[in-house]
Amino acid sequence: MKRAIDIAMLPAIPEHIRVAVLEVTTRLKGTPGALLPILHGVQDALGYVPEEATPLIAREMNLSRADVHGVISFYHYFRQQPAGRHVIQLCRAESCQAMGAVALEQHVKRRLAVDFHQTTSDGAYTLEPVYCLGNCACSPAMMVDGELKGRMTPERFDAWLEAEST
Ligand code: FES
Structure with missing residues (x-):
């Protein structure tokens, strides 16, 4: 009752x-x-x-x-809005920062026209920060839908995005 x-x-x-x-x-x-x-x-x-x-x-x-x-x-990990079809996580921790993660982050935000915790207007990508993906040897690191990608650069990000969109 x-x-x-x-x-x-x-x-x-x-x-x-x-x-x-x-x-x-x-x-x-x-x-x-x-x-x-x-x-x-x-x-x-x-x-x-x-x-x-x-x-x-x-x-x-x-x-x-x-x-x-x-x-x-x-805890930033918890989303309060539904994510896009793909979740891109960019590492912001020390090792990645030392290897160019700041420039990569600025590039990715500009390219997708979103900030962290936002989703692109077409609903395709949500961008999230993470603090070490355990992939420091291959900094800067990024993860897409649970798949690790190392030694990411703005150029490699563009190439990946291009391949994803075709
Ligand atoms: S600091 Fe980025 S993966 Fe460890």
Whole structure:
């Protein structure tokens, strides 16, 4: 009965988000430090952590909405909007910076006409920063949809983008 009242008190939430969040929270909420794995699980399931999911996650974890929102916004890894069809992650950590990552980042942003955490107007690419991809020996490093690319340069990026678009 109490659970029915709790659900009624939650703001409206699309069914596919409700189902995904409940599957992840039911599976993981018993583990220590469960909030981060749950947020990862929701992002894995939906591609991002929708704002509408926050009240339900908070209720399932016995936390305040502000607590959950604080964690989501602290970790840049968590997307709050759906991603584009491809996710490009550029490494901004030390080794890559020493090997030209700053110039690469400026070039990629200009070329795609987006900043970090934005998606190109055609919905094709979302650009995200990362802090070491474990590929320092091949700096500067980039990852596209989980595939590592090393020794990236503005020229190599353009060539890759060209090949992707044809
Ligand atoms: S610093 Fe960029 S991959 Fe390690």
